[in-house]
Every structure is written in C-alpha cells, then in structure tokens.
Amino acid sequence: MQAAQDAVPAAAGPEPDPADPSDAGRGASAEAIRHHYDVGNAFYRLWLDPTGSYSCALWETGEDALEQAQVRKLEHHIRESGAPGAARVLDIGCGWGGLLQRLVQQHGVGCAVGLTLSEAQAAFVTAQHLPGVEVRLENWLDHRPEAPYGAIVSIGAFEHFARHGLSRQQKVETYRRFFRHCHDWLEPGGGMSLQSIVYGWAGSKEFCSFFDEEIFPESDLPRLGEIFDSLDGLFEVVRLRNDREHYERTLSQWRQRLRARRAEAVALVGEATVVRYEKYFQLCMIGFHVGSMGLARLSLRRLEPQPRPGRA
Numbered sequence: 001m002q003a004a005q006d007a008v009p010a011a012a013g014p015e016p017d018p019a020d021p022s023d024a025g026r027g028a029s030a031e032a033i034r035h036h037y038d039v040g041n042a043f044y045r046l047w048l049d050p051t052g053s054y055s056c057a058l059w060e061t062g063e064d065a066l067e068q069a070q071v072r073k074l075e076h077h078i079r080e081s082g083a084p085g086a087a088r089v090l091d092i093g094c095g096w097g098g099l100l101q102r103l104v105q106q107h108g109v110g111c112a113v114g115l116t117l118s119e120a121q122a123a124f125v126t127a128q129h130l131p132g133v134e135v136r137l138e139n140w141l142d143h144r145p146e147a148p149y150g151a152i153v154s155i156g157a158f159e160h161f162a163r164h165g166l167s168r169q170q171k172v173e174t175y176r177r178f179f180r181h182c183h184d185w186l187e188p189g190g191g192m193s194l195q196s197i198v199y200g201w202a203g204s205k206e207f208c209s210f211f212d213e214e215i216f217p218e219s220d221l222p223r224l225g226e227i228f229d230s231l232d233g234l235f236e237v238v239r240l241r242n243d244r245e246h247y248e249r250t251l252s253q254w255r256q257r258l259r260a261r262r263a264e265a266v267a268l269v270g271e272a273t274v275v276r277y278e279k280y281f282q283l284c285m286i287g288f289h290v291g292s293m294g295l296a297r298l299s300l301r302r303l304e305p306q307p308r309p310g311r312a
C-alpha cells in the first residue's frame with residue numbers, strides 16, 4: 001500500500017518556531033487578529049446579523065434578509081463538510097460561535113470545537129455555556145486534538161494564514177502545512193468545507209496599504225492556484241464556487257446596518273473607527289464588484305491511501 005500523500009513531494013517546509021512570533025509562516029499574530037476583532041463585541045453586534053456571522057453570506061433571491069442568507073451559508077458548510085450527526089466537528093476561526101451553536105443544537109453533533117485568536121470572541125462564546133461547545137483561544141498551528149474529527153469547517157479565517165512578503169512557494173508551503181494538519185485531524189473519508197476571500201485579477205501590489213496598516217495587519221490573501229497546489233494529494237476538491245457578488249451584497253448590508261446605528265457605533269468605538277469601517281466596506285464592495293477579489297467556497301474530501309495499480 002502506498003499512501004496518497006506519499007505520492008506527492010512533501011512541501012510542508014520547516015515547522016514554524018512557536019517562540020518566534022515574527023515567523024511569517026505562522027500567519028497573522030494574535031496581536032494583529034485582536035487589532036481587528038477585539039474592537040468590541042457590542043460594536044459588531046450593532047451591524048452583524050443575529051447569528052453573528054462575520055463573513056460572506058449565501059444569497060438566493062432578491063428578497064433574502066441578511067440573517068436568512070447567513071443561515072443558508074452556515075447550512076451550506078455544515079452539509080458540505082458532512083458534519084450532521086458527527087461525534088466531533090472542528091471550526092477553525094469560529095468567530096462569535098454561530099456555527100458551533102447550530103452544530104450542537106440542530107445537527108446532533110456531540111462536541112463542536114472552535115478555535116479563535118480573539119479574546120473577545122472566546123469570552124463571548126464561553127459566556128453562553130452551550131452544552132457540547134468548546135472554544136479555544138488557540139492558533140490552528142498549536143491545536144492538538146485528543147480525538148479525530150468527523151468534519152472540519154473554516155469560514156473567513158484562511159485569509160489570515162499567510163503574511164505579506166512570502167514567495168508563492170512559501171505561501172503554498174504554509175497552506176499545505178494547514179491542510180496536512182487538517183488531513184491528520186480528520187477521520188478517514190472526513191469532509192472539510194472552506195470559505196476564503198482570494199485574489200482575483202489583482203495581486204497584493206494593487207491593493208492600497210490601508211488594508212494592511214489599518215484593517216487586517218499581517219494578512220495576505222491566497223490565490224486559488226496556491227490553494228489548489230497546497231491541497232494536492234491531501235484533499236479531493238468536490239465542489240468550488242466563486243460567489244464574489246455575494247460578498248458585495250453582504251458588505252452593502254453591513255454598510256446599511258452600520259449607517260442605521262451610526263450614532264451608537266460612534267459612542268462605542270469613536271468616530272475614527274467608524275470611518276475606517278465605512279471605508280473598508282466601500283473598498284471591498286468595489287473589489288468584489290470588479291473582480292480584483294473573489295470569494296471561494298471549497299468542498300473537500302480527505303484523500304485516503306490508494307493501492308497502486310498492478311499490486312496485490
């Protein structure tokens with residue numbers, strides 16, 4: 001027997017040094033993540049939908065409400081990963097826990113484990129005391145599960161897994177290390193559903209420094225080709241959607257909702273922060289509209305060792 005992953009060159013690269021927070025292969029640091037996500041839970045609650053989803057929704061009709069489209073997105077990833085009924089499911093980058101809650105309360109999942117680097121998010125999920133939900137303030141690189149998972153979901157976190165300044169090969173190695181870990185953590189035949197913003201026709205040089213300096217520090221977007229190269233031999237791509245127009249519509253909703261609660265938002269976080277978010281929504285809407293960015297949803301299945309043809 002030959003393991004499928006043995007058939008492709010090992011491209012994992014050296015393991016990052018946990019004591020070296022500047023290691024670009026560790027992705028955005030906890031400090032960089034907190035710069036964005038720990039602005040304040042009350043601020044995000046003002047304009048996110050009731051599921052607390054801070055990622056692109058899945059729209060179907062012109063009449064959809066934001067919450068409806070966010071629930072559809074959560075259901076999409078639950079279904080595509082094969083999570084319903086699983087004993088254990090992992091959510092990498094769990095945000096405020098909307099998916100974790102849905103897994104245990106509506107899909108019979110025994111234990112839903114969420115990883116986040118945001119203290120505010122972890123505290124929010126912990127305070128809900130949801131039976132079967134476990135949230136960890138932990139980088140995926142440091143995650144060591146005590147038992148395998150039946151399914152893995154990751155929505156809107158992959159964008160933080162590589163820093164600017166890496167070569168294409170280094171990025172592929174970084175992403176490959178992520179997928180290798182996910183492969184190891186899954187039960188045989190387990191599924192994974194991944195959602196990430198990707199570069200479209202533009203690259204990091206075409207983006208203004210505003211995003212790196214003020215919105216998402218230490219975070220470079222992936223290209224679809226980099227994701228495909230890093231999956232090779234580890235996961236089968238079952239389905240791929242590019243829903244960039246769905247993100248334009250989601251951002252438009254967030255902008256409208258923030259506008260409607262602007263005075264409260266300013267009271268919570270100050271005028272400068274609100275202006276920063278307004279600019280960020282506006283620029284991203286343009287990016288998704290013109291295709292300089294895309295929104296990838298990938299349904300993946302763990303590849304299993306295959307017997308070599310001609311061998312008993």
Ligand SMILES: C[S@@+](CC[C@H](N)C(=O)[O-])C[C@H]1O[C@@H](n2cnc3c(N)ncnc32)[C@H](O)[C@@H]1O
Nearest residue numbers: 053054055093095116117118139140156157160
């Ligand atoms: C845009 S939010 C998405 C949250 C949630 N999945 C949703 O759709 O609402 C990105 C999440 O990824 C988490 N994250 C970023 N880098 C991470 C890492 N290296 N390990 C674990 N979580 C990470 C952040 O803490 C945050 O919870």
